[in-house]
Amino acid sequence: MLAYTLKRLLTLIPTLLAASILVFLFVHLIPGDPAAILLGDTATPEEVAQLSAEMGFDRPLWIQYLLWLGNALKGDLGTSIFFREPVLSVIGSGAETSILLATMTMVWIIIIGLPIGILSATKHGTWIDQITSSGAMLAASIPTFWLGLYLIMIFSVTLGWFPSSGFPSLSDDGGITNLRYLLLPSLTLAAPNAALIVRLVRASMLDVSREDHVRTARAKGLHPSRVAIKHIFRNALISVAAAFGFTFAALISEAVVTETVFSLPGIGRLVVQSILRRDYPVIQGVILVIVVLYMVINLLVDLAYARLDPRVSLK
Amino acid sequence: MNAVSFFRNAFAGRKLATAGFIWLCLIALAAISAPLIAPFDPLEIDPVGRLAEPGWPNLFGTDHFGRDTFSRAIYGARMTVIIGVGSVIVALVAGGAIGMLSAYFTRLGHFLMRGVDVLMAFPALLMALVLITLLERSVFNTILVIGVVYATTTARILYGMTLKLKSEVFVDAAICSGAGHTSILFRHILPNLVSPLLVQASFIFAFAQLQAAALDFLGLGLPPEVPSWGNMLSEERIYITRAPWLLIYPGMLIVLSVFSMNLVGDALRDSMDPRFKDDIAGV
Numbered sequence: 001m002l003a004y005t006l007k008r009l010l011t012l013i014p015t016l017l018a019a020s021i022l023v024f025l026f027v028h029l030i031p032g033d034p035a036a037i038l039l040g041d042t043a044t045p046e047e048v049a050q051l052s053a054e055m056g057f058d059r060p061l062w063i064q065y066l067l068w069l070g071n072a073l074k075g076d077l078g079t080s081i082f083f084r085e086p087v088l089s090v091i092g093s094g095a096e097t098s099i100l101l102a103t104m105t106m107v108w109i110i111i112i113g114l115p116i117g118i119l120s121a122t123k124h125g126t127w128i129d130q131i132t133s134s135g136a137m138l139a140a141s142i143p144t145f146w147l148g149l150y151l152i153m154i155f156s157v158t159l160g161w162f163p164s165s166g167f168p169s170l171s172d173d174g175g176i177t178n179l180r181y182l183l184l185p186s187l188t189l190a191a192p193n194a195a196l197i198v199r200l201v202r203a204s205m206l207d208v209s210r211e212d213h214v215r216t217a218r219a220k221g222l223h224p225s226r227v228a229i230k231h232i233f234r235n236a237l238i239s240v241a242a243a244f245g246f247t248f249a250a251l252i253s254e255a256v257v258t259e260t261v262f263s264l265p266g267i268g269r270l271v272v273q274s275i276l277r278r279d280y281p282v283i284q285g286v287i288l289v290i291v292v293l294y295m296v297i298n299l300l301v302d303l304a305y306a307r308l309d310p311r312v313s314l315k
Numbered sequence: 316m317n318a319v320s321f322f323r324n325a326f327a328g329r330k331l332a333t334a335g336f337i338w339l340c341l342i343a344l345a346a347i348s349a350p351l352i353a354p355f356d357p358l359e360i361d362p363v364g365r366l367a368e369p370g371w372p373n374l375f376g377t378d379h380f381g382r383d384t385f386s387r388a389i390y391g392a393r394m395t396v397i398i399g400v401g402s403v404i405v406a407l408v409a410g411g412a413i414g415m416l417s418a419y420f421t422r423l424g425h426f427l428m429r430g431v432d433v434l435m436a437f438p439a440l441l442m443a444l445v446l447i448t449l450l451e452r453s454v455f456n457t458i459l460v461i462g463v464v465y466a467t468t469t470a471r472i473l474y475g476m477t478l479k480l481k482s483e484v485f486v487d488a489a490i491c492s493g494a495g496h497t498s499i500l501f502r503h504i505l506p507n508l509v510s511p512l513l514v515q516a517s518f519i520f521a522f523a524q525l526q527a528a529a530l531d532f533l534g535l536g537l538p539p540e541v542p543s544w545g546n547m548l549s550e551e552r553i554y555i556t557r558a559p560w561l562l563i564y565p566g567m568l569i570v571l572s573v574f575s576m577n578l579v580g581d582a583l584r585d586s587m588d589p590r591f592k593d594d595i596a597g598v
Contacts, residue, residue: 014429015429015432015433015436016436018429018430018433019433019436019437022433022437026445026448026449029449030448030449134331134578137574137577137578137581138570138574140577141521141525141570141573141574141577142570142573143525143528143529143532143545143548143566143569143570144529145528145529145532145548146528146548146562146566146569146570149548149552149555149562150555150562153555153556157556249438250438250439252438253438253440253441254438254440256440256441256444256529256533257440257529257532257533260532260533271441271444272444272533272534272535275444275447275448275535276534276535283445283448287437287441287445290438290441291436291437291438291441294436294437294438295436
C-alpha cells in the first residue's frame with residue numbers, strides 16, 4: 001500500500017507540472033502582448049511596462065513560467081481586471097457556493113441513485129429493471145439548463161416554493177435556511193449524475209452477482225435479500241464509492257451551467273463571466289485551482305479505492 | 316463479425332433501441348432534406364407575426380423575431396448532425412490514432428499517453444471552455460473543441476484495447492509471416508476494433524449534443540445566428556412562460572435525440588465483443 005501510494009504520488013507531480021505549463025501557456029496563446037492582456041483595455045502603457053518587468057515578459061519563456069509558478073505557489077495568481085482584486089480572493093468568494101452546491105448534489109445523488117440502482121439490479125430482467133434503467137438513461141439525456149429552467153418555472157414562478165436565483169452566504173440573514181436557495185440547483189445538477197450512478201450500481205452489482213462467493217451464499221440457503229445486501233451490494237460498493245469521488249471532483253466544473261441558470265455566485269459562473277469579460281487572470285487562476293483540486297481528489301479516490309480493494313495496489 | 320450483422324444482432328428484440336434508431340434516421344433525413352421540408356426560411360424575420368402560437372402555417376409557432384420555429388427546428392437537425400458527426404470524426408481519428416499507435420509502438424506510447432493523462436487532468440467542460448476562449452465562435456471551432464475533449468477518452472480506451480489485441484496469437488502469426496507495421500495495424504488490429512469504435516462513436520455523438528447545447532446556452536458555442544436547438548433554447552429562454560412552445564420543442568428534440576443515441580450505443584455495446592465490454596463506459 002505504501003509503495004502504491006508513493007508510486008501514485010510520483011506520477012501525480014509530473015502530470016501536475018505539465019498541466020500547470022498548459023495553464024501558464026494559456027495567456028501566451030491569446031494573440032497580443034501578455035502584459036496588456038492581463039491588465040485589460042483600460043491599462044496605461046506605464047502599467048503595462050511595469051507588469052511586463054515584474055513578470056519578466058521580455059525574458060525567455062521558461063523563466064517566465066518559473067516566476068509565474070513561484071508566485072502561484074505563494075498564492076499570488078495575479079489581479080482580476082474586472083474586480084481589481086487578487087484573483088485568489090475572487091475565487092475564494094465563490095468557494096462557499098460551489099462547495100455547498102457540490103455537497104448537496106452529492107447527497108441527492110446518493111439518496112436517489114443508490115436505492116434505484118439496487119432496485120434495478122435486484123429486479124434484474126423484470127419490467128421494474130427496464131423502467132428504472134431506461135428512465136436513468138433518459139434522465140442522463142436531458143440538458144441540465146433546460147431541466148433547470150423548467151424547475152424554476154414550476155417551483156419558483158408558479159408555485160413560489162423556492163427562490164429562483166442567487167444564494168446569500170450562510171453567514172448572512174437566514175443562516176442555514178439559506179440552503180433552500182440551493183435546493184433546485186442541486187437537484188438539477190444531481191439528475192444526470194444520479195442517473196449515471198443508477199446505471200453504475202446496477203452494472204457493478206450484476207458483475208459481482210456472477211462471482212463464486214455469491215453462488216456459495218445462495219447455495220447455502222441465505223435469504224435473497226441478505227445475499228443482495230451483504231454479499232453483492234457491499235462488494236459492488238467499492239467501485240461505486242470510487243465513482244462518487246470522481247463525480248464530486250467533476251461537479252465543481254460541471255456546475256458551470258447550473259450556476260449560470262440559477263445565477264449562483266459560484267466558481268462555475270465566475271469562469272463563464274470571466275470568459276465573456278475577457279478577464280484572463282481570473283480564467284487562468286480558476287483553471288489552475290480547479291485542475292489541482294480535480295487531480296488531488298482523483299488521487300485520494302484512487303488511494304481509497306486501493307485501500308478498499310487490495311487487489312488494485314498489487315497489480 | 317462484419318458491421319451489418321453486428322448492427323442486426325444489436326437491435327434484435329430491443330424495441331426501445333430500435334425506436335431510437337428509427338428516430339435518428341428521421342433526424343438524419345430532416346438534416347439532409349432541410350430546404351425541402353422547412354416551410355419557411357429559418358432566418359426570415361417577421362416582426363408582425365412574432366410569438367405566434369403553434370398552429371397553421373407555423374406548426375411550432377414563431378419566436379420573438381417572428382421566425383418560424385418549425386423551420387428552425389428542421390435546420391437545427393442539420394446542425395445536430397454536423398456537430399455530432401464532426402465531433403465523432405475528430406475524436407475517433409485523433410484519439411484512435413493516438414491510442415492505437417501508443418499501444419503498438421510502446422516507446423512512443425509512453426510519451427503520448429502521458430500527454431493524454433495531462434489533458435485528462437482538465438475536466439471535460441472546463442477544457443471545452445478554455446479552448447473556446449482561445450478561438451472564435453464558429454461551427455468548425457465548436458466541433459474541434461468537443462472533438463478534442465473526447466479524443467482523450469477515446470485514446471485511452473483504444474490504447475487498452477490495442478494492447479489486448481497486440482498479445483493475441485493472430486498478431487504473432489502476422490508478424491511471423493512477415494507483415495509490416497502498417498499491415499498489422501490496419502489489416503489485423505483495426506478490423507477488430509470496428510465494433511468498439513461504433514459503440515464509442517454513438518456515445519460521443521450523444522455527449523457532444525449535450526456539450527454543444529450547454530456551450531450554446533452559455534453564449535460560447537455556435538454563433539448566435541446559426542439555427543441550432545441549443546441556440547433556440549438560449550435565445551428564447553426568457554419567454555418560457557409567455558411562449559412555452561419556444562422551449563418545449565427544441566428541448567424535447569435534444570432529449571429525444573440524445574436518448575436515442577444512448578439507447579443505440581447501449582444496444583451496440585451489449586452485442587459487442589466480450590473482451591472489450593468493460594472498456595467503454597457510456598451512460
